[in-house]
Amino acid sequence: MNREQFLHWLNQVYSTREAEIGCDRLQEVLPTFVDLEVTGQPPPKELAEEVRSHLAHCPDCAEEYAGLLALAQLEAQGHLPEIEDSLSGFDTLEPA
Amino acid sequence: MIPRSNEAWVLALKQPGEAQSEALHDLHDFLVRAALVYLSQRRSELAHWGQQAVYDLAEDLAQDVVLEIRDSLDSFRGEAKFTTWACRFVINRAASELRRQRYRNLSLDQLGEEEPAIFQSLLADQGTGEPEHLAEQHDYLALLQHIIETELNERQRAAIVGVHRLGLSMDEVAEMLGLNRNALYKLLHDARQKIKARLLARHLTEGDILAAFRS
Numbered sequence: 030m031n032r033e034q035f036l037h038w039l040n041q042v043y044s045t046r047e048a049e050i051g052c053d054r055l056q057e058v059l060p061t062f063v064d065l066e067v068t069g070q071p072p073p074k075e076l077a078e079e080v081r082s083h084l085a086h087c088p089d090c091a092e093e094y095a096g097l098l099a100l101a102q103l104e105a106q107g108h109l110p111e112i113e114d115s116l117s118g119f120d121t122l123e124p125a
Numbered sequence: 126m127i128p129r130s131n132e133a134w135v136l137a138l139k140q141p142g143e144a145q146s147e148a149l150h151d152l153h154d155f156l157v158r159a160a161l162v163y164l165s166q167r168r169s170e171l172a173h174w175g176q177q178a179v180y181d182l183a184e185d186l187a188q189d190v191v192l193e194i195r196d197s198l199d200s201f202r203g204e205a206k207f208t209t210w211a212c213r214f215v216i217n218r219a220a221s222e223l224r225r226q227r228y229r230n231l232s233l234d235q236l237g238e239e240e241p242a243i244f245q246s247l248l249a250d251q252g253t254g255e256p257e258h259l260a261e262q263h264d265y266l267a268l269l270q271h272i273i274e275t276e277l278n279e280r281q282r283a284a285i286v287g288v289h290r291l292g293l294s295m296d297e298v299a300e301m302l303g304l305n306r307n308a309l310y311k312l313l314h315d316a317r318q319k320i321k322a323r324l325l326a327r328h329l330t331e332g333d334i335l336a337a338f339r340s
Contacts, residue, residue: 030290035247036338038289042324043331045317052295052307060205060213067209086317087310088288089220089295096163096216101209103162115161116176118168 046082055083055090059097067101126151134207138198149191155208156187156215163219170223182222190214224294231291233301236283243290244270261337265329272323281316284309 030038050058062080065072072080084091103109129137129148137148160183164171171179193214201210244266273282280302287298299309324334 030244031246032338034289034292035244036335038285039331039334042317042320045314045321047318049310049314051310051314056213056217057200060209064205064209083310086314087295087306089224089306093213093216093220096166096220097209097213099166100159100162100212100216101206104159104208104212109158110162110165112158112161112180115158115165116180118165119171119174119176119179121176 041086044082044085049086050079050083052083052087052090055080055087056093059090059094063094063097063101066098067105126155129207131201131203131207135198135201135203138195149195152194152211153187153191156190156211157183159212160186160215160219163216164223167223170226182219186215186218186222190218221296224296227294228297228300229291229293231287231293231301233283236286236291236301237279239286239290240282243273243286258337258339265334265337268327269320272320276319276323277316281312284313285316288313 058076058080062072062076071077080094084094100109129151134148134152137144138152139145161179164179164183174182190211194211197214201207248263248266273285277285284298284302287293287301288295295306295309299306302309302312304312
């Protein structure tokens with residue numbers, strides 16, 4: 030590990046809680062957590078702690094949380110991009 | 126797509142007929158849009174993909190997720206918006222698919238080979254620190270190496286190497302170990318608990334170790 034990886038890993042070790050929810054449980058509660066965040070309502074304390082602890086220790090779930098939050102925010106604002114808008118960032122021609 | 130309440134979505138999707146066809150169609154279209162938003166935000170990971178390939182991927186993801194949602198309707202408790210709940214499925218699949226493309230196809234043996242060197246680059250780095258700090262750093266790293274070697278099992282050590290040294294995704298390391306992501310998380314959680322317990326048994330706090338690594 031380099032120094033940055035080591036310090037991040039060390040923090041992960043020391044921030045370990047006795048009971049942490051797994052990825053399956055996180056995926057179950059994530060939509061509710063994200064909706065509360067989008068509407069600016071504070072989540073129940075236990076839910077918030079469980080979710081934040083898991084996300085701090087799971088890069089894959091953290092990545093998906095960020096994606097779901099972004100999508101839910103767009104959808105709530107009525108600004109979910111149309112298909113053409115999302116595709117416009119990609120080339121029209123397939124590479125040879 | 127007509128706006129529907131949670132109840133309207135579930136009712137329409139459960140009952141065969143015109144309402145169900147319409148709801149399935151709307152759900153599919155919504156999921157394609159959602160998948161494309163997610164993929165377009167990760168354009169850098171799809172650098173060589175053209176529009177058609179990206180669209181086809183979004184379509185495939187949406188089709189799979191419509192089926193998954195139809196089979197999972199009874200687990201929807203209405204605590205979240207139906208659309209957020211549905212998006213969670215498509216993002217999970219899209220993210221897993223993008224990770225699969227980054228797989229480096231390492232073997233478990235290769236992870237095992239990296240293990241003794243887990244802190245090697247740190248130990249080798251003499252830096253510009255003071256000698257006492259360097260000696261202290263060396264001692265802490267040696268202690269952590271010892272704890273990892275004596276307290277953790279082979280799979281836990283391989284998982285730490287994979288995720289924390291090589292920066293592989295949880296999905297990739299899970300597949301290498303023949304686990305799903307949930308089981309890998311629990312494996313790593315158990316490992317973290319063991320390491321933390323051994324450090325605290327020696328009255329070593331995170332601050333103690335950080336102090337030695339501050340240049």
